[in-house]
Structure formats: C-alpha cells, structure tokens
Amino acid sequence: MHLAPRVLRRAVAGATVALLATAVGCAPQPEDDAAAKPSGSTADACARGALATETAGKLTVATDQPAYEPWFKDDKPSNGEGFESAVAYAVAEQLGYDKSAVVWQSVPFNKAFAPGAKTFDFDINQVSISDERKQAVDFSSGYYDVRQAVIALKDSKAAKAKSLADLKGLKLGAQVGTTSLGYIEDVVKPTAQPAVYAKNDQAKSALKNGQVDAIVVDLPTAFYITAAEVTDARIVGQFENRGGTPEQFGLVLDKGSALTPCVTAAVDTLRKNGTLAKIEQQWLSDAVDAPVLK
Amino acid sequence: MTVTAKESGQEDTSGPGDAYVPSARRLERERYKRTRARRATAIAALSTLVTAAVLYLVVVGAPGWPRTKETFFDGRYAREALPKVLEGLWLNVRLLLVCGAAVLVLGMLIAVARTLRGPVFFPLRVLAAAYTDFFRGLPLIINLMIVVLGVPALRLQGVTVDPVLLGGTALTLTYSAYVAEVFRAGIESVHPSQRAAARSLGLSNRQALRYVVLPQAVRRQVPPLLNDLVSLQKDTGLVSIGGAIDAVRAADIIVGRSLNYTPYIVAGLVFVALTIPMTRFTDWVTARMDRQRAQGGTT
Numbered sequence: 001m002h003l004a005p006r007v008l009r010r011a012v013a014g015a016t017v018a019l020l021a022t023a024v025g026c027a028p029q030p031e032d033d034a035a036a037k038p039s040g041s042t043a044d045a046c047a048r049g050a051l052a053t054e055t056a057g058k059l060t061v062a063t064d065q066p067a068y069e070p071w072f073k074d075d076k077p078s079n080g081e082g083f084e085s086a087v088a089y090a091v092a093e094q095l096g097y098d099k100s101a102v103v104w105q106s107v108p109f110n111k112a113f114a115p116g117a118k119t120f121d122f123d124i125n126q127v128s129i130s131d132e133r134k135q136a137v138d139f140s141s142g143y144y145d146v147r148q149a150v151i152a153l154k155d156s157k158a159a160k161a162k163s164l165a166d167l168k169g170l171k172l173g174a175q176v177g178t179t180s181l182g183y184i185e186d187v188v189k190p191t192a193q194p195a196v197y198a199k200n201d202q203a204k205s206a207l208k209n210g211q212v213d214a215i216v217v218d219l220p221t222a223f224y225i226t227a228a229e230v231t232d233a234r235i236v237g238q239f240e241n242r243g244g245t246p247e248q249f250g251l252v253l254d255k256g257s258a259l260t261p262c263v264t265a266a267v268d269t270l271r272k273n274g275t276l277a278k279i280e281q282q283w284l285s286d287a288v289d290a291p292v293l294k
Numbered sequence: 295m296t297v298t299a300k301e302s303g304q305e306d307t308s309g310p311g312d313a314y315v316p317s318a319r320r321l322e323r324e325r326y327k328r329t330r331a332r333r334a335t336a337i338a339a340l341s342t343l344v345t346a347a348v349l350y351l352v353v354v355g356a357p358g359w360p361r362t363k364e365t366f367f368d369g370r371y372a373r374e375a376l377p378k379v380l381e382g383l384w385l386n387v388r389l390l391l392v393c394g395a396a397v398l399v400l401g402m403l404i405a406v407a408r409t410l411r412g413p414v415f416f417p418l419r420v421l422a423a424a425y426t427d428f429f430r431g432l433p434l435i436i437n438l439m440i441v442v443l444g445v446p447a448l449r450l451q452g453v454t455v456d457p458v459l460l461g462g463t464a465l466t467l468t469y470s471a472y473v474a475e476v477f478r479a480g481i482e483s484v485h486p487s488q489r490a491a492a493r494s495l496g497l498s499n500r501q502a503l504r505y506v507v508l509p510q511a512v513r514r515q516v517p518p519l520l521n522d523l524v525s526l527q528k529d530t531g532l533v534s535i536g537g538a539i540d541a542v543r544a545a546d547i548i549v550g551r552s553l554n555y556t557p558y559i560v561a562g563l564v565f566v567a568l569t570i571p572m573t574r575f576t577d578w579v580t581a582r583m584d585r586q587r588a589q590g591g592t593t
Contacts, residue, residue: 109550113553115362130551132551133552135554177546181547181550181551195457195538196539196543196546198534202535205447206457209449209455255361
C-alpha cells in the first residue's frame with residue numbers, strides 16, 4: 001500500500017471525524033406539529049384572531065413574485081387591490097385578523113408545496129385544486145371557479161378557430177405547472193408538441209413573436225392580456241370544464257395544517273354571504289364570457 | 295510477488311534439484327506484507343460501513359423522512375416520469391452533439407486568433423479577446439433570454455424563430471468563449487522551444503502551429519475540455535426557456551401537475567448516467583493517446 005505523508009493522512013482522518021461529527025450534529029429538528037399548538041374543537045381552534053399561526057397574532061400569506069394582474073395590482077399584494085389580494089384580506093378578516101395583522105411573503109410556486117416546515121399560514125397563487133395535489137398539500141375550499149381560454153393574434157388563422165378540431169393542427173403554448181397545459185394535453189391533443197414556458201411572460205412574447213400560434217391561460221388572465229398587454233391578440237374561446245366538475249382555485253396550506261378547517265370555514269362563509277361574488281364582480285367583471293370551444 | 299530464478303541472478307541449470315527456493319526471510323517479508331494489506335482493507339471497509347450507517351441513520355431517522363420519501367422517491371411517479379424524461383433527454387443529447395462540435399471548432403478558431411503573432415493581426419486579436427471577455431462574463435441565462443426571445447422580435451426575414459435553434463446558438467456563443475480560453479491556455483503552455491525547433495526545421499509558422507503546437511496543446515487540455523462539455527450537457531436544458539421540452543422541463547411538467555418531486559430525481563439520475571460513460575470514454579482516449587506517444591516519441 002502506498003503510504004500518504006503523515007500530514008495528509010492526519011488531515012483526511014480529521015476531515016472524516018469532522019464530517020461524522022457534523023452528521024451527528026445535525027440533530028433532527030423536531031417539527032412543531034399540531035401537538036405543540038393549542039388544540040381543541042374546531043370552534044375553539046378557530047378562535048378569532050388567535051389561531052396557531054406561524055407568527056403569533058399575525059397571519060402570514062404567501063404568493064409568487066411577480067404577482068400578476070388581475071389577481072394582484074402593481075405587483076403589490078399588500079395593497080388589497082386585485083382579486084386574490086382582496087380575497088386574502090377578506091379571509092383574514094373572517095379569521096379575525098385585520099389589515100395590519102396580515103404579513104405578505106413571496107414564495108415561488110414550486111417552493112409552496114415542498115415538504116418540511118412552511119414559513120407561511122396559507123398561499124394564494126391561482127393554484128387549482130386536484131385530488132393528486134391533495135397528496136402533497138392541504139387546500140381550503142375553492143374561492144374561484146376558473147375556466148381556461150385560448151388566445152391568438154387577431155390576424156392569424158388560429159384566431160378563426162371555432163372548435164377543438166380547429167386547434168389540433170396548431171402549435172400551442174402554456175405555462176408549466178398550470179392546468180392550462182393539462183387542457184392542451186388532455187382536451188385538445190394537438191399534433192405538434194406544445195411549447196411549455198416557465199412563466200406566462202415568456203408565453204406572451206412567444207405569441208407576439210409568432211413562435212406559437214396560440215396560448216392557453218385562465219380566462220381572467222386572458223382578458224387582462226388581450227386588453228392591456230398583447231392588444232393585437234384576442235380570445236378565441238374558452239374550454240368546457242374537464243370531467244364536468246368546475247375547476248377551482250384553493251388556498252394552499254401545509255399538509256395536515258391545523259388551520260385548514262378554519263380557513264375552509266372562512267372561505268365557505270365568504271361564498272355564502274356573497275362577499276366572494278362581490279370581490280369577483282369588482283376585479284374580474286371583464287371576464288364575462290367567451291365562445292365555448294367544443 | 296515471488297521472484298523467478300532468472301531474476302534473482304542464479305544460474306538456471308534447469309535441474310530438478312536446483313529449483314529456486316525463496317529464503318525464510320523473504321517468505322517472512324511477504325507474509326508481513328500480506329497481513330498489512332489485509333489490515334488496510336479491513337480498516338477501509340469498516341470506516342466505509344460506519345460512515346454509511348451514520349448517514350443512513352441521520353437521513354432515515356429524520357422526523358420528516360416519511361414525508362420526504364413520498365415526495366422525492368415515489369415509485370409510481372418515477373415510472374410515469376422516466377419515458378417522458380428520456381424523450382426530453384433526446385433533445386439534450388442532440389443539442390450536446392451539435393453544439394459540442396460547433397463549440398470545439400469555434401473555440402479553436404478564437405484561440406488561434408488570439409495567439410497569432412504579428413502587428414497586422416492586431417484587430418483580430420482585439421476582437422477575439424473582446425468576444426471571450428464578453429461572453430464569459432455574460433450570464434448564460436441572460437444570453438439565452440436575449441437570443442431566444444429577443445431575436446424573433448426583430449422579425450428579420452429568413453432568420454429562424456425556432457427556440458431550439460436559437461437556444462443552441464446562445465449556448466454555442468457562451469461555451470465557445472470558455473473553450474477558446476481552455477485552448478489558448480493549452481497553446482501557451484507549449485514550451486517556446488518547441489515552436490523554435492519546428493521553425494528551425496524549416497516549418498512555416500502555420501505548419502509549426504498545425505503539426506507541433508496544437509497537437510500538444512489539445513492533448514494537455516482534454517480534462518478541462520471534458521469539464522466544459524459535461525457542463526454544456528447540463529446547460530442544454532436551459533433552452534427550455536423558449537418553450538422546448540427537454541428532460542428537466544418534462545420532469546417540471548409532471549411536478550407542476552402532481553406537486554411531487556420524484557421526476558426531478560429521475561431527471562437528475564439520468565443526467566448523471568449520461569455523464570459517466572462520457573468521462574470513461576475520454577479517459578480511454580487520453581490513455582490511448584499517451585500510449586501512442588510513448589511508443590512513437592522516445593525511440
């Protein structure tokens with residue numbers, strides 16, 4: 001065996017010991033689970049303004065950055081303007097937290113459902129509820145029934161599409177991780193592979209540049225894009241709901257969060273008393289209707 | 295190892311009685327060496343086992359392990375992701391082959407341009423230096439954004455809007471700057487006496503470069519070149535900015551739908567599996583070149 005110089009061997013041995021010490025030193029952090037938080041009946045656990053939140057007395061709400069219109073306004077979730085900002089504050093109000101007790105946090109979509117301790121109480125980021133996703137996170141009940149729409153440049157042949165069959169031969173684009181992409185893959189089933197973008201911004205510029213014939217986004221976003229961002233595009237039409245059930249956006253909570261029942265109850269109350277409808281009327285009233293593509 | 299009679303300097307009389315018998319001291323020495331080797335192996339095995347056990351216990355004993363396991367190591371999602379990831383990987387491989395070839399050629403041209411002597415080549419040297427400075431400094435992701443999303447916006451006649459072609463162009467621009475520097479370092483590491491000797495044999499400047507300097511420069515630079523190629527292979531995935539679906543984006547799509555990270559692990563392992571044969575291949579090529587040089591060079 002070739003013997004390394006003594007110094008080197010000592011260094012290696014030392015490093016090994018250090019590594020092992022570090023490994024042992026990363027003592028498992030006990031997760032502060034529901035047991036550490038005040039528990040009790042739902043009514044008790046949802047005591048107004050005294051939930052077991054991340055920061056006591058505050059409600060930490062997360063969303064992605066940039067926050068897009070019409071969901072948020074001016075990329076400032078804390079201004080209470082835009083549909084989701086308004087919904088978040090209405091939910092907070094319902095839970096007994098006034099405007100000053102709401103803290104916003106920017107969390108990318110991908111990080112919002114990573115396992116491990118969450119840094120927020122709930123995330124509001126146009127996340128559609130699905131059974132598959134419920135394996136990874138908790139959802140509140142739905143706060144918005146969303147439909148998907150197709151946008152194309154006004155002077156393109158895609159703009160003349162009247163049915164799903166007319167879309168089949170086109171190059172379609174959508175953002176990754178969205179149900180919009182699911183609609184392309186499962187409903188349209190185009191012959192060309194769809195273009196998949198990290199952000200809607202890139203999908204928009206690809207549409208402008210003619211790299212795709214049409215893009216699929218949710219209806220309110222489609223109205224905003226065609227009205228304000230890509231004005232020479234128009235909404236070709238909207239899809240029917242997949243599987244006959246309306247697709248809904250829900251608030252995202254940590255899996256097994258103690259807050260889920262409270263937040264769900266709050267959203268249900270807001271739906272019943274017409275607050276959600278009012279907020280929708282205020283911020284998404286343009287998203288009236290578009291022809292349905294069958 | 296035992297020593298034959300011939301090597302130990304004894305007469306080989308090939309008589310049966312005169313067969314070489316190793317001395318007792320020699321046998322003792324060999325036995326000692328064997329025990330030392332065995333002991334070293336045993337210690338190495340033990341320390342490996344201990345390390346593995348500690349790591350295993352730390353990971354599996356973590357309170358979040360069950361959750362982590364189902365989020366990152368879910369067999370069902372791995373099976374779903376693998377075919378899609380491999381389909382995407384085909385795009386990475388094609389980009390690697392085409393861009394890799396283009397990068398090697400372009401990088402070599404720039405390196406040669408930077409090392410040209412003579413005042414007449416001054417502008418060429420400056421241009422090549424400016425190119426490498428700029429593209430080595432420009433973050434690749436921004437380069438890709440500009441090329442993939444900016445060039446089509448110009449609406450130039452006859453210029454492609456295909457995101458894969460544009461993305462490949464951006465990759466080639468950045469990586470040829472890296473590779474040019476690798477080649478240049480190789481060229482400058484060849485001792486000036488080599489060039490002088492070549493010139494004194496009557497080779498022209500160009501011939502000296504072509505037959506004497508470059509072969510030595512390239513051979514020396516194989517490891518760093520391989521580094522850049524492996525790096526390029528992983529960066530090919532960034533063309534997904536333009537909407538193309540590569541291995542990582544294929545994983546992304548499933549992750550976004552299911553909120554389960556297993557497809558990322560699958561994509562990562564697939565990339566590693568692609569890198570290992572590449573490394574072995576270049577090791578083999580280098581060894582072969584060394585052997586040929588050893589045969590042809592010294593006698």
